[in-house]
Amino acid sequence: MTNETWGQIREGLINRVGKNNYVTWIEPLKLSHMKNGVARFEVPTTFFGDWVQRNFADHIRSHLMTAGATIDRIEFAVGTLTAGPRPAPRPEAAKAARVRAASEDELPGAPLDARFTFDSFVVGKPNELAHAAARRVAEGDTVTFNPLFLYGGVGLGKTHLMHAIAHELQARRPDLRVLYLSAEQFMYRFIQALRDKQVMDFKSLFRSVDVLMVDDVQFIAGKDSTQEEFFHTFNALVDQNKQIVISADRAPGEIKDLEERIRSRLQCGLVVDLHPTDYELRLGILQQKADFYREQYRGLVIADGVLEFLAHRITTNVRVLEGALTRLFAFASLVGREITLDLAQDCLADILRASDRKLTIEEIQRKVAEHYNVRLSDMIGPKRMRTIARPRQVAMYLAKQLTSRSLPEIGRRFGGRDHTTIMHGVRKIEELMAIDSQLADDLQLLKRLLQG
Numbered sequence: 001m002t003n004e005t006w007g008q009i010r011e012g013l014i015n016r017v018g019k020n021n022y023v024t025w026i027e028p029l030k031l032s033h034m035k036n037g038v039a040r041f042e043v044p045t046t047f048f049g050d051w052v053q054r055n056f057a058d059h060i061r062s063h064l065m066t067a068g069a070t071i072d073r074i075e076f077a078v079g080t081l082t083a084g085p086r087p088a089p090r091p092e093a094a095k096a097a098r099v100r101a102a103s104e105d106e107l108p109g110a111p112l113d114a115r116f117t118f119d120s121f122v123v124g125k126p127n128e129l130a131h132a133a134a135r136r137v138a139e140g141d142t143v144t145f146n147p148l149f150l151y152g153g154v155g156l157g158k159t160h161l162m163h164a165i166a167h168e169l170q171a172r173r174p175d176l177r178v179l180y181l182s183a184e185q186f187m188y189r190f191i192q193a194l195r196d197k198q199v200m201d202f203k204s205l206f207r208s209v210d211v212l213m214v215d216d217v218q219f220i221a222g223k224d225s226t227q228e229e230f231f232h233t234f235n236a237l238v239d240q241n242k243q244i245v246i247s248a249d250r251a252p253g254e255i256k257d258l259e260e261r262i263r264s265r266l267q268c269g270l271v272v273d274l275h276p277t278d279y280e281l282r283l284g285i286l287q288q289k290a291d292f293y294r295e296q297y298r299g300l301v302i303a304d305g306v307l308e309f310l311a312h313r314i315t316t317n318v319r320v321l322e323g324a325l326t327r328l329f330a331f332a333s334l335v336g337r338e339i340t341l342d343l344a345q346d347c348l349a350d351i352l353r354a355s356d357r358k359l360t361i362e363e364i365q366r367k368v369a370e371h372y373n374v375r376l377s378d379m380i381g382p383k384r385m386r387t388i389a390r391p392r393q394v395a396m397y398l399a400k401q402l403t404s405r406s407l408p409e410i411g412r413r414f415g416g417r418d419h420t421t422i423m424h425g426v427r428k429i430e431e432l433m434a435i436d437s438q439l440a441d442d443l444q445l446l447k448r449l450l451q452g
């Protein structure tokens, strides 16, 4: 394959990586040679090569393979043409390319996943506020809250919502310069700019955007100079009334080793929580994905009750839920069978087992404390009055019933109590349940809440 042929086929990558990324990172690549399963591209800077390697090499490789080439590896080299008819670039040309790589027109964003749109985002009680706030930002008209801070546990849709905002903005307001990247990529770029003595370029690039979206911001906690730079970028953009969207796995106040001034700035806008999914949301997501798979695997039948079973049993996170459904459809199509409950149990045994194990003693303590309106710290503390000791025993009982932890392990999580204390608590609750219907009802409710 020649560089000219590459020039013709590379356009197909626009759909995979998005227009911005295509122009910034794919177009400047020159194919220098392709032999022995290695495709080598010429790039303007080492940073450029590293970035493309990390973010787009897999896409490029699979694109080349689709075009009929056999490629095991993609390599990037700075301005060295080792084969082919093109002469090696002159130093001025390399410099011009470097300047272009950092010029204002190129945004160093991460690729957007085309599947993460508002259309494919299922809204339920746990995420309705985050969704509404994201929609508002995606209108791109006025900056009402700055920053929008989205947080929540693993796999609950933070990245999905951020990509959806970016897609929507690109469609509605193509004039806006929207930059989405992870906090890790922000740091990586910053360090690279320091190393290449291009900090001014870095600063002006990040200050020139209209919307900045930084995913997983907890990553920069404890990284002093990155935090410092982030803080200045943040302030400069807020001063210009440019929209910022941030995501993290926890609330700003709970991110350890984050400078106080950054924490307070992050709290200035709207902080919204993506709560753990509930049964209805999980079922909604499964139904949407199942519709998609029915299209892909025509003729496959999924028995009634299977989706409900999965929504009930897999409560960890949406990524696991999706993975389970993907595996189920793939497996059923391979063996040519209907997707029944039995098939699901067989095929997903490991996921179902892992999901069973996920309930933690901390969650039990939290739920019980909430239910009885006592402090979480009292669950592990020393207070002996009945209003506190009884809920604590309830939590001990549930920990024994709903987790596979041993009595000494449970004891350790209840403030280092002895296993005999836990045993006593469990027995006490068993006795009381038989005579106290209110307590029996409480336990039933708590079990239901905890098991999803």
Ligand SMILES: Nc1ncnc2c1ncn2[C@@H]1O[C@H](COP(=O)(O)OP(=O)(O)OP(=O)(O)O)[C@@H](O)[C@H]1O
Pocket: 116, 120, 121, 122, 123, 127, 152, 153, 154, 155, 156, 157, 158, 159, 160, 161, 216, 249, 285, 318, 319, 322
């Ligand atoms: N409400 C939802 N509707 C449809 N799909 C969802 C929803 N929530 C999450 N997902 C899907 O679950 C997967 C994980 O979501 P995402 O990557 O956005 O999670 P995250 O919160 O960013 O997780 P992490 O903390 O690991 O970065 C994605 O495939 C996403 O499309």
